[in-house]
Amino acid sequence: MSAIACPICASLRVEEFLRRRSVPAHQNLIIRDRAAALDIPKGDLALSVCRDCGFVFNKAYDKRLLSYGGQYDNDQASSPLFRDYLSEIIGHLIFEKKLRKKRIVEIGCGNGLFLKRLCERGGNSGLGFDPSYTGPRDFLGGRVRFAKKYFQDMDRTLSAEAVICRHVIEHEPEPMTLLGAVRRYTGDDTRSKVFFETPSVEWILEKGAFWDFFYEHCSYFSQSSLITAFQRSGFQVEKVGRTFGDQYIWLEAGSSGSADPETHPERVQVLAERFAGWEKNLIGNWQDRISGFHSAGPVALWGAGAKGVTFANLLDPPGSLISCVIDLNPNKQGGFIPGTGHPIVSVQDIPGYKIATAIVMNSNYTEECRNLLQEAGLDIRLVEIDQSP
Secondary structure, eight states, X not given: OOOOOOXXXXXXXXXXXXXXXXXXXXXXXXXXXXXXXXXXXXXEEEEEEETTXXXXXXXXXXXXXXXXXXXXXXXOTTSHHHHHHHHHHHHIIXXXXXXXXXXEEEESOTTSHXXXXXXXXXXXXXEEEOXXXXXXXXXXXXXXXXXXXXXXXXXXXXXXXXXXXXXOGGGOSSHHHHHHHHHHHHTTOTTOEXXXXXXXXXXXXXXXXXXXXXXXXXXXXXXXXXXXXXXXXXXXXXXXXXXXXXXXXXXXXXXSOSOOOOOOTHHHHHHHHHHHHHHHHHHHHHHHHHHHHHHTXXXXXXXXXXXXXXXXXXXXXXSSSEEEEEOSOTTTXXXXXXXXXXXXXXXXXXXXXXXXXXXXXXXGGHHHHHHHHHHTTOOOEEEEOOOOO
């Protein structure tokens, strides 16, 4: 077989460190029928790390298995904590980056909430792209518009002073194609700024978060590999750092500038090798823990996003240890987890399942979960999942 080159730097020094067979291709589809949830299309994970730039990607990825249409929903804004986080980002863009009365393009706008709030608070106009968008096409008297399609190279008469892309590039098997399109769109206009956010593979590897590797995400970035990708696309990276409890990378770039961030790709290689040695024991330890929880009463997961779906498929494929998955997103409630068919329920549904222990799939939300249980008068043990090994 021919060697597979790194999609970012084209290096052939690529090493596989994680392989999983037949995992659910989708983690965020709304599925109302349990049989359909069990029959979800599946693919393989063959995660590989580039020794030269630190990029991690699924070399077995087949994009034909996925469809980001109207039944796709990865919205997190039902959580007050996450809404507060979005407000922080919007405040940063408006007050620190001066995005006021500007033209903004958002790639992968989801349900449009972020773009609408950014335009409303900052007096901006905006155009959002997303094939999964559902809803009215115009807001704020036409100042905000939405296109139910993927972003592609656009006519420069539709120029924008800011391009925002949050949690999209990790879904792209050829991220340089996306960045090339954005670079051509922004051109040499020094006023145009680009803002990207994506999960941090360093956080996943540091934490041993085996539940954070799944099929929808075929491209995993460290700060180094994201900087490299932007530089190779002709951008000047102005700022890069980690946010949301270090789980995300936030990068700001333009067509010119003087910043020259350092890259350390060797760190990801070391972390990936360590993770490969950990994973089997990590999964085994959690299987033992869940069995122990189950002996004391029914167990639930809290979070029906990609983390919860992956965890359920790895730890309880027959659905015998985990009774249900709690989620605040009303669109997901009443549905079923892809691959395993675990029911997705609301906080109000918990008493019917007599839950004794709930495993919180993201410790950022532990306090919020605790408050919701207290408001509902429920006494349930909460267990945080993402503690370092």
